[in-house]
Amino acid sequence: MTVTAPEMANGIFGGVFNLNYSGDKNRLIWHRHWLVCISCGAYAGVGCFLFAPRGLMYGFVASLFTSCCSIWADYVHIEDPQHLAHLVDRWAAFHFFFVLVCECAYVLHMPIWYLTMTLCLALALFSLSRSSRSRQSWVLLHSAWHVLPMGLLLLPGLIS
Numbered sequence: 001m002t003v004t005a006p007e008m009a010n011g012i013f014g015g016v017f018n019l020n021y022s023g024d025k026n027r028l029i030w031h032r033h034w035l036v037c038i039s040c041g042a043y044a045g046v047g048c049f050l051f052a053p054r055g056l057m058y059g060f061v062a063s064l065f066t067s068c069c070s071i072w073a074d075y076v077h078i079e080d081p082q083h084l085a086h087l088v089d090r091w092a093a094f095h096f097f098f099v100l101v102c103e104c105a106y107v108l109h110m111p112i113w114y115l116t117m118t119l120c121l122a123l124a125l126f127s128l129s130r131s132s133r134s135r136q137s138w139v140l141l142h143s144a145w146h147v148l149p150m151g152l153l154l155l156p157g158l159i160s
Contacts, residue, residue, distance in 0.1 A: 029132055030078045033139045039146035040070035043096065046150045050157060051103065059103040066096040070146065104153060114156070122149040 047063025050056075073089035104110040125145040132138035 024081055026130065026132075026138075027079075027081055029135055029138045030081065031135055031138075032075055032078050035139055035143045036078070036146075037071060037075040039143035040074055041067055042146045042150040043067040043070060046100070046153055049154055050108075054108070056103055056107060059099050062096050062099045066092045069093075074142065074146075100153065110153075110156060114152075118149050118152045121152070125149070 043063045044067035045063075047060040047067075051059035051063060069085070069089040069092040073083070073085040077083040077085040101115065104115055105112060122145065125141060125148060129138060129141035129145050132141055
């Protein structure tokens with residue numbers, strides 16, 4: 001049996017690597033919630049408190065853009081999984097992921113083991129969020145997916 005690339009992308013980490021994921025099977029779970037909206041600001045928080053004070057303007061702008069895309073998709077158009085906002089949000093998130101890795105590892109010199117553990121947590125939370133079967137668990141897990149990894153990236157600067 002041959003597995004195609006889209007099938008493989010859908011099976012890995014709940015489809016996190018599938019940029020064309022439609023979200024149709026989550027239509028009844030995904031809904032507009034204030035906590036998810038607020039959690040979308042976590043990306044901007046990383047930009048404001050990690051990148052901007054160090055003069056890393058590309059990372060700062062990327063974080064603001066990612067927060068805006070996240071609010072657009074995860075709050076404004078969350079109940080329409082086919083809306084363009086979701087595709088734009090996924091592309092912005094992938095771009096921001098690479099900006100985070102480069103800025104944190106090569107410019108801020110965060111330990112690779114720390115970044116790897118943070119990435120593993122992010123992937124786990126995203127996968128759990130996407131596989132949620134209740135509206136309440138989706139809100140909590142999706143908000144945690146936004147906030148916890150970003151908080152962990154801010155933590156070393158706060159305690160040093």
